[in-house]
Amino acid sequence: MASSSSSLLRRLTGSLASLATRKQACGTSSSCLFAQAARFNSTTPCLRNAALLTKSSPSPCLTQSSSKLVRPLLVPRVDANRLVQRSFASQRRLRLEYVECVVIKRVLVGLDYVGTALFAFTGTMKAATVAQMDVLGCCLVGFTTAVGGGTVRDLITGTTPVFWLKQPQYIALAVASALATFFLYPKLRKEAITGLNLAEHEQELMNWADAIALGAFACVGAIHATQLRMHWLCVPVCGMVTATFGGIIRDLLCQQKPWIFHTDSGLYATTALGAATSFVITTHIVKLPAATGLIAGIGTMWWFTKYVYADEEEPEEDVEDEEEEEEEDPEDVRPQLEEFCKPKCVKAWVAYQECTDRVSKDTTGEAHCTGQYFDYWACIDHCVGPKLFKELK
Secondary structure (H helix, E strand, C coil): CHHHHHHHHHHHHHHHHHHHHHHHHHCCCHHHHHHHHCCCCCCCHHHHHHHHHCCCCCCCCCCCCCCCCCCCCCCCCCCHHHHHHHHHHHHHHHHHHHHHHHHHHHHHHHHHHHHHHHHHHHHHHHHHHCCCCCHHHHHHHHHHHHHHHHHHHHHHHCCCCCHHHHCCHHHHHHHHHHHHHHHHHHHHCCHHHHCCCCCCCHHHHHHHHHHHHHHHHHHHHHHHHHHCCCCCCHHHHHHHHHHHHHHHHHHHHCCCCCHHHCCCCHHHHHHHHHHHHHHHHHHHHCCCCHHHHHHHHHHHHHHHHHHHHHHHHHHHHHHHHHHHHHHHCHHHHHHHHHHHCCHHHHHHHHHHHHHHHHHHHCCCCCHHHCCCCCCHHHHHHHHHHHHHHHHHC
16 A cells, blocks of 8 residues: 555656656747747748748747647748848839829829810810800700710729719819800900911911810720729720710711811820720730830820821812812913803802902002001992992893
8 A cells, every 4th residue: 555655646746847858858948939839720821921930049948738749840941131121122113103192193183174164175076166056055965975975984894873973173174164155255366465367377276175084084994994803805995985085076066077086086086095095005014014015005095186187188178289279270260250150140259359449450549449457348338339339230
C-alpha cells in the first residue's frame, strides 16, 4: 500500500516538474503564442500575417492547450523597409488613380456643359432665322436640341429618369443659352458693335459650333456606354446617338429635312462617329486609360473640324465665283428671254436691268438716291422704277 502511494506521488511530482519546465521554456512571448495558433493551419492569411510580424527564432513549445504537443513552426524573417516601400507604392498608385478619375469626371462635365450651350445656340439660331419663331419657340427648340440626344440615349439604354431630370442645371444652362442667343445675337451681328460682319459668317459659325458640340457629346455618350459595361461595338453607336439626335429633333421642329440626311452634310455624323470610335479603340483595344481615350476623341473631332471642313468649303467658293462671273454679263441672257419668254416678262427684265444701270451711273437723282444714306432699292422703287415703267407702256 505504501509502495503504491509512493509511486503515485513520484508520478505526480514528475508531471508537475515537466509542466513547469514547459512553462518556463515557453513564457509569454508572441512567437510562442503565434506558433501555438499555427498548429491548425499555417497557410491561412491571418496566421501568415501573424507570422510575418515576428522576427524571433522558432520556439519548441507549440500547443493550443497545455495537454497537446505539436511540431515547431519555422517563422521567416521579413524586411520591414521592403514592406514600407510596397505600401508607399500602393498609396501612390491609388492617389494617381483617384486624381485621374477626378480629372476625367471634371473634363466630362465641362464638355457636357459646352456641348449643351452650343447646341442650345444652334437650335435657337435656326428657330429664329429659318422658322421665324418667337422667344418661347426659340427657347423650346434650343432646349430640345441641347438635351434631345442625351434623352434618346438614356431611353435606349434604360437609364430612367433621364439625366436632365436628375440634374436640373442642364435645364438652366440650355434655357439661359437660348435666351442670350435670342436677345443678344441680333445686336452682335452689327458690324459697328463687334468689328466683324457676323452675318456673312453665320453659317460657318453654326458649322463650327455644331462640330465642337458633336465631338463633346460623342465622347460623353461613349463614356456613358462604357460605364454601363456595354459591348465595345455599341459604344460608338451610343456616342453617335447622343451627338446627332438633338440636331434631328431641331430640324423636325423647324419643319425641315434633318441636316444629317443631306448629301452635303457628311461630317455631321462622321465627326461624332469618328470621335466615339477613337475613344473605343484607345480604351478597349489598345487598353490605355480613359483620359488618353478622351484626348484621342477630342483630337479626332478637332481634325475633322479644322481640315475636312476647310477642304469642303473650297469648291463652294469656286462655284460662287462662277455664278458672279455669269451675273456680270447679263447681255447674254436677254436674247434667250426674248425667244422663249412672253413679251411682258421680257419688258420686266429689261426694265430691271436699265433701272439698276441708271441708279449705279446717275448721280443727279433725288435726295434718296445720293448722299450718306443712299438706299439702292428704295431708289429703284420710288425714283427710277416708275419712270421706266411709264416709258415702257
